[in-house]
Amino acid sequence: MSTRNPILPGFNPDPSICRVNSDYFLATSTFEFFPGVAIYHSTDLVDWVLIGHALTRHSQLTIRGTQPGFGVWAPTLRHHKGRFYVATAIAQGWGDQSTTPRGFYVSTDNIWDDTTWTDPVFFDVLGIDQDLFFDDDGRTYLSVAKTKNDGLPHPTWEAIWGVEIDLASGRNKGSPILLRRSTTDSGVAEGSHIFKRGGWYYLCVAEGGTEEGHQEWIFRSESPLGPYEEPEAKGFNPILYNAPDLPIRCTGHTDFVEATDGQWWAVFLGLRPSSSSGIAHMGRETFIAPVEWDSQGWPVINGGRPVTSEVRGLPHSKPPGAWTDPFSKSGLTKGWYHSQTPYRKEYNTTEREGWLALYGNGYMIHDSACPSMLLRKQNSLSGNWSVRIDFTPSNEYEEAGTTVFRSKFGFIALLLRKRRGAPKQVVLRWTDKETDSYKEIVRDLDTDGPVDLAFRASPNAYTCLIKTVEDDEYYEMATVSSGVLQREDKFGSCFTGVHLGVFAQNSNHTSNLVPAYFTQISFSPAE
Structure with missing residues (x-):
């Protein structure tokens, strides 16, 4: 054994x-x-x-x-x-x-x-x-x-x-x-x-x-x-x-x-x-x-x-299984985390059956506070994380999406936003250790409907994918090295580990006027 x-x-x-x-x-x-x-x-x-x-x-x-x-x-x-x-x-x-x-x-x-x-x-x-x-x-x-x-x-x-x-x-x-x-x-x-x-x-x-x-x-x-x-x-x-x-x-x-x-x-x-x-x-x-x-x-x-x-000397372990949250009206399944103690509850599972409604607050996921973000521990080096998001920002400050999150110093975010006079956009944003800032790849979207966002995890990188409900296949935005999540120069930031999650945020230090809705959130290990 x-x-x-x-x-x-x-x-x-x-x-x-x-x-x-x-x-x-x-x-x-x-x-x-x-x-x-x-x-x-x-x-x-x-x-x-x-x-x-x-x-x-x-x-x-x-x-x-x-x-x-x-x-x-x-x-x-x-x-x-x-x-x-x-x-x-x-x-x-x-x-x-x-x-x-x-x-x-x-x-x-x-x-x-x-x-x-x-x-x-x-x-x-x-x-x-x-x-x-x-x-x-x-x-x-x-x-x-x-x-x-x-x-x-x-x-x-x-x-x-x-x-x-x-x-x-x-x-x-x-x-x-x-x-x-x-x-x-x-x-x-x-x-x-x-x-x-x-x-x-x-x-x-x-x-x-x-x-x-x-x-x-x-x-x-x-x-x-x-x-x-x-x-x-x-x-x-x-x-x-x-x-x-x-x-x-x-x-x-x-x-x-x-x-x-x-x-x-x-x-x-x-x-x-x-x-x-x-x-x-x-x-x-x-x-x-x-x-x-x-x-x-x-x-x-x-x-x-x-x-x-x-x-x-121990029995054979079961391989990690696929996971999803049905977002029943009784609440979230066990295993969701906030980054730091929330001031109040910013989400519900009752507003729209089978969906998570997440209201962005004035904190961003790179702030030392409690952003409107829900996270789960990544329990396999390789696997597929996907979410369906329905979000129509009411102004250019509102953003929502999914993230590979280790800390405010090391994350990858795939999000939706809008700009004045422009269509809704999908943005891939990640931390850059060399400049202590952020890099972005932006793509315009030609739909107002739900969008599927996904990360394909491997031991060394995350491939970032998007798909509208009208598309047959995912479009690859980019592949980002897992090295961006590690910050040896920041004491304590290497003590934790990677989470996968969803968030809504407002860059104007106020709450979002509209919620972001999420469903079909799942992780399938591939090890």
Whole structure:
């Protein structure tokens, strides 16, 4: 038996996992996208279904004006005494201590219902990558990656600290204790998780930064607050590392789970760069590997070998299937996202049966705010995304269309607009890294009726297509490299992954007078 990595393809970084009886639940980061903290369910560790999100209300998550790559970072998902807990933080920026995140947790006794998650309970220790550990004696411990580390040797960009907390209030019950300072050149220790096995407390830590030096280290102690020791065997750490010349790389930020049959597994993030461009525009995805325990009681991931696309010991996974949203009157299907927290609902599925009505607001998709845009994660490197749009702009400022969107710094948009004294136009617009501006290809349309817009995705490019309802075949506007979606010069913009979506916008800082209507939105994977 074998399955294929990644088990959660597309933008699904920082996985955290827990098991309740025969059910597995897994949470991933969502960064600047809303709703926050995606929750997946599986019964076999292979086929996962999105069941909801932990942060769905303004009282839980408000991010506006946040730069790409910030927002909700690295959740931990745990189950304790009948309740599920998600611990995380909202990063609004970097480099200024006034913006250092203050972590929190939310909880629910019904993980299947988005609306039941509580409002945040905040922790005292500032930092990122919060982890909750519930000990057998009823005590609760927080571990966190803290950036304020006075007195520690240079470099110490992030270090792991732990403290016992009062669960009800989130307050410290003592002073934080240093658990791990990284000895790697980066000085980065983050993404910690504490778990217990065989009387030992284990601390797993992501070190080396989340780029090509990313790796996982393991330590253990007789106490949840340490001191933690390394394995005696020289070179045992890191327990997970894929070199930057491998097809899968940047592996780390690991969490562990024991399956129903006693087999242990590790889930972690990784990148799959394109073989020709080196760009990993899909973002950081969720991978899995088997864990064995050596004679000294230390975990060995994947037999100590680099992780590959094949995973033995798990059932064969179902290939990703075609997807569409019928836009029923009950609302959208799960899996749609906004870029940042919306001020109000800008869409409906009741105005026109089987259609999505989207009202443009004063923000453009390249703004640091919440444009009128709905997005879905691209979950296959190759495939066909198509939409039918019915939109007649009332003035030259109104635009609507479909997009390949990674961030405001990297997107491809295929849209409709009009110009004074000219017919309606279709515009292909994309970001240009060299000039930090936009390029456009424009074509006049000779129809006022619906238009089909499509992207044909391949590992290295997107072919942009249009077709009126009178046409028999698509017309190719251009093929745009996926490299335009990657901005290494913008901190954080590479932390996320590509989405496919629809939008309506107004370049005159006001709302559109007429909605854009969308139907037959679908994605068919071709891998």
